[in-house]
Amino acid sequence: MFVKRADGRLRLVVDYCCLNAITIKDRYALPRQDELIEKLRHAKIFTKLDLHNGYNNICIKEGNKWKAAFRTKYGHFEPTVMQFGLSNAPAVFHHLMNNIFCDLLDITVIVYLDNILIFSNSREEHVQHVTEVLSCLQKHNLFCNPSKCVSFVTGVTYIGLVVTPEGISMEQEKVKAIQEWP
Numbered sequence: 001m002f003v004k005r006a007d008g009r010l011r012l013v014v015d016y017c018c019l020n021a022i023t024i025k026d027r028y029a030l031p032r033q034d035e036l037i038e039k040l041r042h043a044k045i046f047t048k049l050d051l052h053n054g055y056n057n058i059c060i061k062e063g064n065k066w067k068a069a070f071r072t073k074y075g076h077f078e079p080t081v082m083q084f085g086l087s088n089a090p091a092v093f094h095h096l097m098n099n100i101f102c103d104l105l106d107i108t109v110i111v112y113l114d115n116i117l118i119f120s121n122s123r124e125e126h127v128q129h130v131t132e133v134l135s136c137l138q139k140h141n142l143f144c145n146p147s148k149c150v151s152f153v154t155g156v157t158y159i160g161l162v163v164t165p166e167g168i169s170m171e172q173e174k175v176k177a178i179q180e181w182p
Contacts, residue, residue, distance in 0.1 A: 014070045020086070023087050025088065026095075028091035033112075037163065037168055040110070042121065045122070046154070047133075048158060049116040049133070049149050051137075051142055056081040059082075093113055093114070100136050108120065108132065108133070115159060130152075
């Protein structure tokens, strides 16, 4: 089945409940929001990058493709790249991101799945930090989704929080939704 993304494009969605039930879970921990945000305490300038087709950048190992196969009225398909809905997809993807940015993590960049935030104390530093991160992405053939990226700003929304040099707050849109909830 396909579902519409926020930008109008379609995303393939497969029900992997049966496969997930018998999958040995990868316990690679995703970072905690509070630990990520702590790193930004003194930052003054930010660039936020969003990876294009995050999970689809990871190839399924030869010999395992049949496990993620699905059938439609048009035939039998074996995906060649990691799909949404696979229980280990977040852990595998985050492990990859941590490996790619291992030398920069928590120093100039924080990563939550496909959301990359580069932070610096000055514009001069930031040029260098952005260049390093983009070099890492290029080296691993990863591309950003330009419509979701913002560069060289003094305030940014990241994983549901608004981050500025003055402090951190929740997105007002989310606060309002909670306040108006029945």
